[in-house]
Amino acid sequence: MSRSNAPHGDPDAVQPAHPDLSPEEWTPRTLAAQALGRIEPVTRAVVPPLHLSTTYLRDPDNAYRSGFSYARPDNATAREAEDVIAALERAEAGSLLFSSGMAAAAAVFCALERGDHVVAPEVMYWGLRRWLRQEAPRLDLTVDFVAMEDPDAVRAAIRPGKTRLVWIETPGNPLCTVSDIAAIAEIAREAGARVAVDSTAVSPILTRPLALGADIVMHSATKILNGHSDVVAGVLAGARRDTFWERLVAIRAGWGAILGPFEAYLLMRGLRTLPLRVAAQNEGALRLATRLSAHPLVSAVLYPGLPGHPGHAVAARQMEGGFGFMLSIRVAGGEAAAIDTAARVALWKRATSLGGVESLIEHRASVEGPGTPCPPDLLRLSTGIEDPDDLFRDLDAALRAAHGKIG
Structure with missing residues (x-):
């Protein structure tokens, strides 16, 4: 497969002003957005094509100079x-x-x-x-x-x-x-x-x-x-x-x-949108962690971006530009209150996974079962790209409703 970025079939194509500026010099944001800047050489498409073939043509001497022979080891x-x-x-x-x-x-x-x-x-x-x-x-x-x-x-x-x-x-x-x-x-x-x-x-x-x-x-x-x-x-x-x-x-x-x-x-x-999503989700997670750490119905917030977190200094040293999209909270009132809180959210989705554009909430001890290190009052939160104020209002309402039921 050709990976050349040279102009294809257009002798009058304008050359870049800085032909020596290579992807090695780009920031991660540019690397991701440009997908290394490759252009499909036949059509000049800016989006890499989808290659569905399971097998590839041999050369007359039975070699595979294209670099591809079958789809199981490579694609x-x-x-x-x-x-x-x-x-x-x-x-x-x-x-x-x-x-x-x-x-x-x-x-x-x-x-x-x-x-x-x-x-x-x-x-x-x-x-x-x-x-x-x-x-x-x-x-x-x-x-x-x-x-x-x-x-x-x-x-x-x-x-x-x-x-x-x-x-x-x-x-x-x-x-x-x-x-x-x-x-x-x-x-x-x-x-x-x-x-x-x-x-x-x-x-x-x-x-x-x-x-x-x-x-x-x-x-x-x-x-x-x-x-x-x-x-x-x-x-x-x-x-x-x-x-x-x-x-x-x-x-x-x-x-x-x-x-x-x-x-x-x-x-x-x-x-291609990874850096933008990371920035938005980091910001949302930090705002939520900060507000929830002062919530009367939350006994603890586990998030490395909080100065009181035992790993904060190490995280600040090895994490650049944020502390991630995942945080966990421990709910005052114990396991019953935690499970009921998760049951009452509207914007947060009760589902397993992390890192999507939608925010997820889950009672992990129930999922992991016997032998889990998770406290029974813990809820794991994966912050998406929604407005963190909306996310906080939804979780706050669920915490208060659950506390009223348990109390």
Whole structure:
């Protein structure tokens, strides 16, 4: 597939005033909006095309000089989105799109060797935590869950000669714990372990884990990268193209876990507005967190943007331009009041997920079940792009109605 931006069939085309200004010099906002500035060479379309073909023509000598042979290991539309994500993450190895966030995360663990030891956070996406508890023993992996926000706890969990991966999720879902990526990366490096960071809750607009010493960054691209609640996708981005990265490439191809072209096309559409959505959702989340922290029916607000949050200083250091769209509140009156509050909202939607343009609310303990670290009075909030004053009024009314019923 040609990726040239040179004028096609138009000898009089005006040349750019600064032909040497490359995407490497663009800001993330420009990178995303321009989708790296590529122009489809045949029609001169400014939107990358959707490539649906499952197979590709061989050259007369049976080679595939186009770079494509079959749709299971690779796809041109997926490559376009991968290149944008890799540029935003400054990922030297590039990025790999998967059919879901779980598929992307599981690939990292399946790329380890039998007998390897893993350090993972106590506070993390519940689906992956459950998968690790169920499947890691079958893979002959040992996993220790620690308070990842405490570097000393991470250091104490390291097993010299055995620990091969430290998995970080920051902010941790849904308790909004903050882990110091740079500090933990140094601990892992001393032990010869890789670091992978689930950065779903922040996006590369706010945090670039690879620049902080991580080896791999993972996103559930279903969330804010796409941002429209209409694509299930996952992605890995790598700091370097080493043997471990090549193993991930082989796993995706062997499993057939690549994202479909239509979903990749929709993801590319979402990526082009990512910085604008991030800015709006950050602003809304901070305003809500600030107002809710003074609410008489809220016993605690968990949000790293609040100065009183235990991870605020670390978050301010490794997050640029905001503290994310996710926050959680603990409702005065306990579990019954929390569940009733979620039942009474009108603007907020009671649904699972994060990062969409619509605001979502969920009682996480009910979803996660036995063994969850979530307090029973906790509600997780994913702030969308609505007016935060409208969101506050809706939640305030629901809290007061629930309190009146419980009281």
